[in-house]
Amino acid sequence: MDSIKIAVIGLGYVGLPLARLFSTKYQTIGFDMNQARVDALMAGHDTTLEVTDDLLQKAITKYSFICTTDLEKIRNCNFYVVAVPTPVDHNNRPDLRPLWEASETVGKVISKGDVVVYESTVYPGVTEEECLPVVERVSGLKFNVDFYAGYSPERINPGDKEHTVEKIKKVTSGSTPEVADLVDSVYNSVLVNGTHKAPSIKVAEASKIIENSQRDVNIAFMNELAKIFNAMGIDTNDVLDAAASKWNFIKLKPGLVGGHCISVDPYYLIQKAQVYGVLPRVMFSARRLNDGMGDYVGNQVIKLMNKKGVLVKDAKILILGITFKENCPDIRNTKVVDIYNTLQEYTQNIVVYDPWADAKNVKHEYGIEIINELSEEKYDAVILAVAHNEFKELNIRALLKSNDGVVYDVKGVCARDEVDGRL
Numbered sequence: 001m002d003s004i005k006i007a008v009i010g011l012g013y014v015g016l017p018l019a020r021l022f023s024t025k026y027q028t029i030g031f032d033m034n035q036a037r038v039d040a041l042m043a044g045h046d047t048t049l050e051v052t053d054d055l056l057q058k059a060i061t062k063y064s065f066i067c068t069t070d071l072e073k074i075r076n077c078n079f080y081v082v083a084v085p086t087p088v089d090h091n092n093r094p095d096l097r098p099l100w101e102a103s104e105t106v107g108k109v110i111s112k113g114d115v116v117v118y119e120s121t122v123y124p125g126v127t128e129e130e131c132l133p134v135v136e137r138v139s140g141l142k143f144n145v146d147f148y149a150g151y152s153p154e155r156i157n158p159g160d161k162e163h164t165v166e167k168i169k170k171v172t173s174g175s176t177p178e179v180a181d182l183v184d185s186v187y188n189s190v191l192v193n194g195t196h197k198a199p200s201i202k203v204a205e206a207s208k209i210i211e212n213s214q215r216d217v218n219i220a221f222m223n224e225l226a227k228i229f230n231a232m233g234i235d236t237n238d239v240l241d242a243a244a245s246k247w248n249f250i251k252l253k254p255g256l257v258g259g260h261c262i263s264v265d266p267y268y269l270i271q272k273a274q275v276y277g278v279l280p281r282v283m284f285s286a287r288r289l290n291d292g293m294g295d296y297v298g299n300q301v302i303k304l305m306n307k308k309g310v311l312v313k314d315a316k317i318l319i320l321g322i323t324f325k326e327n328c329p330d331i332r333n334t335k336v337v338d339i340y341n342t343l344q345e346y347t348q349n350i351v352v353y354d355p356w357a358d359a360k361n362v363k364h365e366y367g368i369e370i371i372n373e374l375s376e377e378k379y380d381a382v383i384l385a386v387a388h389n390e391f392k393e394l395n396i397r398a399l400l401k402s403n404d405g406v407v408y409d410v411k412g413v414c415a416r417d418e419v420d421g422r423l
Helices: 015-023 035-042 053-061 097-109 126-139 177-188 201-232 236-243 266-275 281-291 293-307 336-344 359-366
Strands: 005-009 027-031 066-068 079-082 115-118 148-151 170-172 195-197 317-320 350-353 381-384 406-409
Touching (some): 005 015, 015 027, 015 053, 015 079, 079 097, 097 126, 115 126, 115 177, 126 201, 148 201, 201 236, 201 266, 266 281, 281 293, 293 381, 336 350
Parallel strands (some): 005 079, 079 115, 115 148, 170 195, 317 381
16 A cells, blocks of 8 residues: 555546545645646646645655646656546437546556556446547557556535535545455545445446436436425425425425536436437436526526516626536536527526626536626526525626516515525
8 A cells, every 4th residue: 555656637626626635645746637627636626626726735744746738757656546527419419538638647657566546427337348449549558467457436526515525435446356345445445434435446436427317317306396385386495395294205395407527427327328228218208408508597586577567678687607507616507598599588687797707608508698696787687597595695686677577486585575586
């Protein structure tokens, strides 16, 4: 264990917290292709806010943690961890290009006896069938003869300051029993709550993807209930509070399902299931329902405005929040954009206010201009789309032009008498 030298490939929401944690016990180098990202990290600041400046600077100064874009600096490592995104394309088909490219990177530097561990969420079989052949081809080494592999799925929850990486119980696995023990020992040595060693890499891959798929299906059921009860004029939150009085009722809430995990990962299993001749109807229906909730919210707001006599055409509308979740700068796959696009069919006077999101990133990803500070302007409708702490302190009705304006609460955090509608 003393000879372990770790390189973490990909320094985003997953890779950086893990690399920082590993650096407290092992010589660790973070590798990323983005020079601006590396420069910011070496200056002691993580723009994702997953690692505090104090912890990052301590890792750099006390534990000699470094981040680099220089491939040569990770050549002498012997334990490679791949933590790159696994997106889908515009047809919701798995896009494995980041994994292939990261595997090529590993293949250029891996040596005999080294281990590569993948953390990216994938369908069962990707590590052994898609990634490791790339490492073999580039390195000229033979898998399970010259080098070995493991899989330990990430469980990072962006913005969550309670379930931080060191407190997460991690699933581990390896390509041989001996390597499985090694991978498990390395992770176990830095985790407070230990590990669960899966019997195979495929089992570990499958366990991760059903974690997110299960949540997707459960939230889809809540969203379907919200649509039903809204149509019936019943407050969904009141129904859930009443049902939760039973000891075995699992209380979840309806909402927008965005981000890089729950709204993306199920497509990986959906696609692979169909290869085996299985049509995953429940998962597919859940994805379709959840993907449509932004449009549903936008149309609900329009309906309320019409009922209250507020002219929708060219109305001035304020959307509070654009990140995919509260108290977090992560804008990946945010469904607030769908609300914006639905409303934009009727008015161009839409203001998006989010003190957490980076305006340049939002403009680059979605072509939407946002503001980071709220002006004294008044609006015909206000939509609380993200439950940032800053928004909970706002007098939202005071932002309206008149009492006839509409307040819609997507997150269900406002008092009932303060809003005109909510999920």
